[in-house]
Amino acid sequence: MKELERVRWRCRRGLLELDIVLGRFIEHRYPKMENEQRIIFDELLDLPDTELWDLITEKKEPVHAHQLVVLEWLKAA
Numbered sequence: 729m730k731e732l733e734r735v736r737w738r739c740r741r742g743l744l745e746l747d748i749v750l751g752r753f754i755e756h757r758y759p760k761m762e763n764e765q766r767i768i769f770d771e772l773l774d775l776p777d778t779e780l781w782d783l784i785t786e787k788k789e790p791v792h793a794h795q796l797v798v799l800e801w802l803k804a805a
Contacts, residue, residue: 732754734761735770743777746780746784757805772795
């Protein structure tokens with residue numbers, strides 16, 4: 729699946745902790761996601777590492793409410 733490989737590549741990050749969370753997420757949750765949820769995840773991947781990590785660890789609140797569900801799944805990974 730070409731899409732899955734593209735997303736895996738985008739999940740390679742500079743923070744080890746983020747690499748681990750995103751890797752688990754891709755393996756367990758991503759294949760079951762609907763297209764709209766994948767678009768939101770892709771949107772989150774556009775964020776800088778530290779900003780994304782702060783959202784996952786709840787040090788920062790998301791600006792967009794539509795990201796909440798995907799962020800909850802990332803926290804569970």
